[in-house]
Amino acid sequence: MMSLTLEGVVLIGALGLIVIGALGMAISNHLFRMLLALVLAESGANLLIVLSGYRVGASAPILGFGDPTAPMVDPVPQVLVLTAIVIGVGVQALAVALLLKVYRVYGTLNVRELRDRMDADVATAAGVEADASQDAPAGERPLPPVPAHASVGSGGFGRRGPVPFPPQSDERRP
Amino acid sequence: MRNLASLLFAGGLAFLLLTLLSQLAFGTPPMRVGSEILAVAPGEVGAANLVTAILLGYRGFDTLGELAILFAAATAAGVVLGRRRDDARRDPPGGEVLRTGADLLFPLLVVVGFYVIAHGHLTPGGGFQGGVILAAAFFVALLAQPARHLSHGLILWIEGLAGAAFILIGIWALVASGDFLAPLLGPGRMGELLSAGTLPLLSLAIGLKVGAELAGIMAHIADAEAPDT
Amino acid sequence: MISDLAVPNLFVAQAGQLVLPVVLPLLAAFLMQPLARVSTALARGLGPLVLILCAWITAQLWIQLGDAPFTLAIGGFAPPLGILFYADGIALLFALAVPVFALLFWPGSESGGGAGADSRPGSDQADRDQAARRDALVLLLVAATTGLALSGDLFNLYVFYELAAVASFGLVALSGTGRAQVATFRYLMISAFGSVLALAGIAILYMQTGTLNLGQLAQLAPETLNNPIGSAAFALMLIGFGVKAELFPVNTWVPEVYAGAPARVSALLAGLVSKLAVLVIVRLLVLIFPQPEAAQMLLVLGVLGVLTGEFAAWRAKDFPRMLAFSSIGQLGIVFVAFSIGGEIGLLAGLAVALHHLIVKSALFGLAVRWNGSLEALAGAARTSPLGAALFVLFALSLVGVPPLPGFWAKLTVIVGLAERGTPLDITALMSILLVTAVEASYLFRVAIRLYQDNPDPVARHARRDLGVSALLGAVLVAATLGLRPVADVLGAGAAQLGDRAGYIETVFPSHVAGKD
Incomplete structure (x- = not known):
């Protein structure tokens, strides 16, 4: 069993971040909160990597600073974590872009409302009258019909025009 | 039900990881590869910052992959957000104070960014860190004056050419010495600005590419996020 | 210019x-x-040109060097320090398959337009930008999957895996519908969560061994990783890398993504990318985690994937989703096969994987036009007789009707399971037999519908997609005729793939490198 040293605290923190992040991703019902939970989990994993190279009492792996005979920490995990952080940033930026687009199309990031609106979308595209009770919060208007070419999956890798947005988009803002 | 299952799952995960916690040797890593690199890197690569020596030397190929991931994310964000709607309105410009502050900060941030990039092989820092600072210079300008337009064309050229430069340096090494991304030009004198062979060049390429990439993502998001009301 | 430099240097x-x-x-x-x-x-010509060049270089290397596995230390840094490429027969086979399949399913602008709405003129500049982005993303996907096939460094594998993931997010989002964006976001979250677990697994491995080189990890594994820590690290990495390989608990993204993405992207993801992720898992299993717990984990998750995938496919109401669920089931069989271990297990796994690569890519090629509900396919045989005939051929092989290669692949799995014969294996065997019946039921239901009478059948296939599917169908038939040589080649590949000592010997010749 370990006593509560610095690395013990960091380790518990790292594991805690991963678990909290995983839990947050699983149970939150708002897409942006899911993304934030993911960021937490990624930080936990990054901490774990840095910790894997930590050496008690050693210095940073840069020559020309401090005592040249002192031991240095393992530099490899520091490189790995740099790579992992940059990868994480890229993925998160892309996720934000996706969320912006989703919000622009559906006007919500709440998972339940989103599902209702997507169902209504499909019903409209199929030419079926969407059941009024399907449309989320009472008092809100059903979605305007989405032009067919926006909701029918474009088959191939083909060219596509700019994606049209429902003209009343600002009315649907909560 | 779903929450319960997730709680159980998270509990299981925590338990699994915690049992490991008590068995791993923290603070005394095995350092099989690490200590060997610490021993040979100064002579082979010649960078005082050994992290940079690994990042651009021993694991330079990872770094290329990492650049590609950032590039893929920027490209994918472009795919998702597409082009700016012409009818969208922009945020109103910031006040006098904000604008003046941004104008003052801009050159400072650019200088600091290039400094961090150029000294990546000597001190903590390097292409990624400096590139982010460069991008931040443009963020600040864009936030203070949303009407200002970042040229997508220019960004595309910078990121394309910088990425190509990284690979071409690698191919140059392939032709010259038979190994992709092998260190060239000799290690030089440790601790000088012009040392460590091609490492500073690679740093510069990374810095420009990362800066252009992040600025590009930011410009896309700023374009997309023009509020309607 | 680059090819000028590269060719003499070859x-x-x-x-x-x-x-x-x-x-x-x-x-x-x-x-x-x-x-x-x-x-x-x-710009339009650049992509295919580069792919042809890549395929040519790989083929040249294979012909000249490919008898025995060989390695390449990138940057000239000796093995455990730098990043290593490891090329054995299977790695080179996949490295060659990647550019070829990317060429077959290359997103052409003119012929690729699926629904008529696609050809709607938009702003020219925006269209050209979008086309360039799309081509760039496909090229990134190609680079990433080739790297997955060749890399011999754990973290480098992770980097390429992430690159493949991010590039595929962009490609899936290409279709531009709101549903596709939501599906992409889900996919991204699951994939990123898997990456977190994989990173944690890598960190644990590194703490335990202090190296990332697969060869050195294989050397150290018996003493440092044959314990609960090793098994936990394997579990973390299995889930992490399993996201792309459509492994059971982390495959919930599959149906929505394959249904929402452009069909050719689905073909690449379901056919190619999933196989490369499987290859990574197999390498980890063979080299680093030979303990039985690891194989059992794979077996259980594989069986669950087989059952859930095939039954969901049976219930699916539209063509792309049916293919997606069926793909989960097939990959489940691949995992079951690889969990058998030994040469027969590896052979069986490779056979099912390559068979699925060909058949599922071709079926998704057909789905470019048949992207609607199954009911809408009634009478499609009249407008597209060749497409319907090809579907029947692929369906027969997928189910495993005797002369076709699919039969041989499934038979190898079943024989392998029966030989080992633990209760778990028998359960797996029974479930594979069960789902074969299920597969037959839903695939032939579609086949019958294709040949129904319908005054208003769906549009016919574009010539290019049909050509690609026909080509893959021809490959399938050729493999049927030459089953013995194919089996021999695969057997040799499986032997190389399973040769742990050979891997270590290739990476560290003459054992000087036991540097600890």
Whole structure:
């Protein structure tokens, strides 16, 4: 069993971040909160990597600073974590872009409302009258019909025009 | 039900990881590869910052992959957000104070960014860190004056050419010495600005590419996020 | 210009050229968008050109060097320090398959337009930008998957895996519908969560061994990783890398993504990318985690995937989703096969995986036009007789009707399971037999519907998609006729793939490198 040293605290923190992040991703019902939970989990994993190279009492792996005979920490995990952080940033930026687009199309990031609106979308595209009770919060208007070419999956890798947005988009803002 | 299952799952995960916690040797890593690199890197690569020596030397190929991931994310964000709607309105410009502050900060941030990039092989820092600072210079300008337009064309050229430069340096090494991304030009004198062979060049390429990439993502998001009301 | 440099060097520096199939697509991808601003024609031709060049380089290397596995230390840094490429027969086979399949399913602008709405004229500049981005993303996907096939470094594998993931997010989002964006976001979250677990697994491995080189990890594994820590690290990495391989608990993204993405992207993801992820898992299993717990984990998750996938496919109401669920089931069989271990297990796994690569890609090729509900396919045989005939051929092989290669692949799995014969194996065997009946039921239901009478059948296939499917069908028939040589080649590949001692020996010749 370990006593509560610095690395013990960091380790518990790292594991805690991963678990909290995983839990947050699983149970939150708002897409942006899911993304934030993911960021937490990624930080936990990054901490774990840095910790894997930590050496008690050693210095940073840069020559020309401090005592040249002192031991240095393992530099490899520091490189790995740099790579992992940059990868994480890229993925998160892309996720934000996706969320912006989703919000622009559906006007919500709440998972339940989103599902209702997507169902209504499909019903409209199929030419079926969407059941009024399907449309989320009472008092809100059903979605305007989405032009067919926006909701029918474009088959191939083909060219596509700019994606049209429902003209009343600002009315649907909560 | 779903929450319960997730709680159980998270509990299981925590338990699994915690049992490991008590068995791993923290603070005394095995350092099989690490200590060997610490021993040979100064002579082979010649960078005082050994992290940079690994990042651009021993694991330079990872770094290329990492650049590609950032590039893929920027490209994918472009795919998702597409082009700016012409009818969208922009945020109103910031006040006098904000604008003046941004104008003052801009050159400072650019200088600091290039400094961090150029000294990546000597001190903590390097292409990624400096590139982010460069991008931040443009963020600040864009936030203070949303009407200002970042040229997508220019960004595309910078990121394309910088990425190509990284690979071409690698191919140059392939032709010259038979190994992709092998260190060239000799290690030089440790601790000088012009040392460590091609490492500073690679740093510069990374810095420009990362800066252009992040600025590009930011410009896309700023374009997309023009509020309607 | 680059090819001028590369070609003469091919005979000088030999293995050094192995990086080019990864690096050249990256170079082309970086330059794609600026080039598109200068000349559309140039940008459009660049991608296929680079792919052909990559395939040619890989083929050359295979012919000249491919008898025994060989390695390439990138940057010239000796093995445990730098990143290593490891090329055995299977790695080279996949490295060759990647550019070829990417060419087959290359997103052409003219012929690729699926629904009529696609050809709607938009802003020219925006369209050209989007096309350049799309080409760049495909090239990035090619570079990443080739890297997955070749890399011999754990973290480098992770980097390429992430690159493949991010590139595929962009490609899935291409279709531009709101549903596709939501599906992409889900996919991204699951994938990123898997990456977190994989990273944690890598960190644990590194703490335990202090190295990332697969060869050195294989050397150290018996003493340092044959314990609960090792098994936990394997579990973490299995889930992490399993996301792309459609492994059971982390495959919930599959149906929505394959249904929402452009069909050719689905073909690449379901056919190619999933197989490369499987290859990574198999390498980990063979080299680093030979303990029985690891194989059992794979077996259980594989069986669950088989059952859930095939039953969901049976209930599916539209063509792409049916293919997606069936793909989960088939990959489940692949996992079951690889969990058997030994040469027969590896052979069986490779056979099912390659068979699925060909058949599922071709079926998704057909789905370019048949992207609607199953009911709408009634009578499609009249407008597209060749397409319907090909579907029947692929369905027969997928179910495993005797002369076709699918039968042999499934038979090898079943024989392998029966030989080992633990209760778990028998359960797996029974479930594979069960789902074969289920597969037959839903695939032939579709086949019958294709040949129904319908006054208003769906549109016919574009010539290119049909050609690609026909080509893959021809490959399938050729494999049927030449089953013995194919089996021999695969057997040799499986032997190489399972040769742990050989891997270590290739990476560290003459054992000087036991540096600890």
